[in-house]
Amino acid sequence: MFGYWWNKSRPTSDNSNTPARLADAPALQQAIGYLKRNVGHKVLVEANFRAFRQFSEQLTQHQIRLIVIEGQVHPDARRACDTDGMQQTTRQRLTELAVEHRFTFVPSADLPEFSAADFADAYHLNPTGRRKLSSFLAACLIKLTD
Amino acid sequence: MRTDPEPSMLFNSFDFLMFFVVVFAVQLALPHRPRNLFLLAASYFFYGCWDWRFLGLMLLSTVIDFSCSHGIAHTRNPGHRKRLLWISVGANLAILGFFKYFNFFADSLSTLTSAVGLNLNPGTLNIVLPVGISFYTFQTMSYTVDVYRGHLKRLGGFEDFALYVAFFPQLVAGPIERGSRLAPQIEQGRRTSWNGVQDGGWLILKGLFRKAVIADNMAPIVDQVFDLKYLCDRCPDMVFEKNTLAGFGPMQFSFLADRILQREFDIVVCQLSDFDFSVKTSFRSIGCGGPLLRPPSLVSPRRSQPDSAGKIEATLPI
Numbered sequence: 001m002f003g004y005w006w007n008k009s010r011p012t013s014d015n016s017n018t019p020a021r022l023a024d025a026p027a028l029q030q031a032i033g034y035l036k037r038n039v040g041h042k043v044l045v046e047a048n049f050r051a052f053r054q055f056s057e058q059l060t061q062h063q064i065r066l067i068v069i070e071g072q073v074h075p076d077a078r079r080a081c082d083t084d085g086m087q088q089t090t091r092q093r094l095t096e097l098a099v100e101h102r103f104t105f106v107p108s109a110d111l112p113e114f115s116a117a118d119f120a121d122a123y124h125l126n127p128t129g130r131r132k133l134s135s136f137l138a139a140c141l142i143k144l145t146d
Numbered sequence: 147m148r149t150d151p152e153p154s155m156l157f158n159s160f161d162f163l164m165f166f167v168v169v170f171a172v173q174l175a176l177p178h179r180p181r182n183l184f185l186l187a188a189s190y191f192f193y194g195c196w197d198w199r200f201l202g203l204m205l206l207s208t209v210i211d212f213s214c215s216h217g218i219a220h221t222r223n224p225g226h227r228k229r230l231l232w233i234s235v236g237a238n239l240a241i242l243g244f245f246k247y248f249n250f251f252a253d254s255l256s257t258l259t260s261a262v263g264l265n266l267n268p269g270t271l272n273i274v275l276p277v278g279i280s281f282y283t284f285q286t287m288s289y290t291v292d293v294y295r296g297h298l299k300r301l302g303g304f305e306d307f308a309l310y311v312a313f314f315p316q317l318v319a320g321p322i323e324r325g326s327r328l329a330p331q332i333e334q335g336r337r338t339s340w341n342g343v344q345d346g347g348w349l350i351l352k353g354l355f356r357k358a359v360i361a362d363n364m365a366p367i368v369d370q371v372f373d374l375k376y377l378c379d380r381c382p383d384m385v386f387e388k389n390t391l392a393g394f395g396p397m398q399f400s401f402l403a404d405r406i407l408q409r410e411f412d413i414v415v416c417q418l419s420d421f422d423f424s425v426k427t428s429f430r431s432i433g434c435g436g437p438l439l440r441p442p443s444l445v446s447p448r449r450s451q452p453d454s455a456g457k458i459e460a461t462l463p464i
Binding site: 065067142 | 376380403407414415416417
């Protein structure tokens with residue numbers, strides 16, 4: 001049941017001085033295959049969007065500040081799945097929802113640039129990528145709590 | 147970054163299951179007073195399984211607050227009452243501050259002095275943070291504050307108060323209880339009903355499922371997104387904790403909202419997976435906050451009691 005998670009979840013050492021592990025071809029292909037099988041399912045998209053709408057509404061009602069950051073994807077996976085159109089639509093919907101529910105939406109354009117060297121597979125970051133994302137997140141948190 | 151030693155009797159371990167079954171069965175057979183003494187001994191045993199040396203620290207905190215609350219309840223002199231309150235608050239915060247923040251302040255002083263050209267190194271101690279120190283410190287403080295305000299009648303016996311502080315089901319996991327909820331149950335006794343056992347059993351099963359099936363399987367995935375050590379270093383005012391949540395479709399949002407509301411986070415950072423919300427995915431998250439544990443009696447009754455640093459949950463889907 002949890003094979004997928006286990007396969008994707010080998011921990012890597014944060015303290016190592018060795019270069020970050022790059023996405024190896026089989027892992028990348030497997031993850032791309034997974035994406036291809038799953039993206040674009042209209043029923044799921046709408047169900048998840050409805051759930052997310054409720055979720056953000058709930059947080060707003062409880063005065064909890066929500067910040068939504070667009071996800072990062074390996075450049076090869078992005079090309080293989082041809083996701084630009086879907087991403088644009090999602091971005092648009094989230095931008096509108098962000099105004100309606102008063103949450104902050106950070107599109108990928110505002111994120112640090114992730115190259116192939118930052119990924120462990122199609123969407124999991126390796127230590128270098130994690131550091132990059134964490135650095136961005138830390139800066140956001142510091143700014144928010146100042 | 148210092149890390150605490152793992153408690154040797156985790157809630158989801160077989161050891162704890164055995165411990166819980168025995169303690170639950172024995173306490174059912176005991177009358178009120180012996181039951182409290184037995185639960186106190188069990189609670190100290192439970193805590194001692196992590197590190198018996200820190201039992202003394204918990205006992206010290208217990209003695210200080212028992213004495214102060216006793217003094218507060220027995221005098222009408224406002225000045226004396228206030229002095230006792232400050233002794234309690236000061237002593238507790240000093241203990242907490244030492245164990246939690248000594249190295250942080252020592253490091254900060256060193257950085258500050260080197261910035262102005264002085265090479266002053268006060269040194270750091272390899273201090274282990276006692277498990278649950280924040281929980282029991284704030285719990286004892288909130289009790290003393292409630293007695294001072296007259297919201298709570300002090301517990302008569304030392305063993306009752308010691309049990310209130312060390313009660314093992316909440317000692318290392320919280321929540322920090324108001325004295326007015328737990329203390330009367332300890333003092334006046336409890337009646338075990340079948341409905342209560344069913345409700346408690348259901349809560350335990352639900353928690354165990356979330357921990358053993360969901361969180362433990364998701365934890366390694368969280369590590370693939372965040373560099374927790376880096377976040378800790380960059381945001382020293384925040385306390386980070388790794389939380390994991392999972393589910394599919396709408397359920398994951400429900401789990402997530404549930405968790406956020408329970409933990410009273412003030413800010414949630416969420417990264418959406420992929421491109422269009424269609425991937426059947428699970429959430430991975432870490433939580434972080436400022437003063438993570440605030441005594442309920444010292445905050446307003448609103449759902450969330452934001453402080454300067456706030457609590458933050460960062461959530462990223464696969």
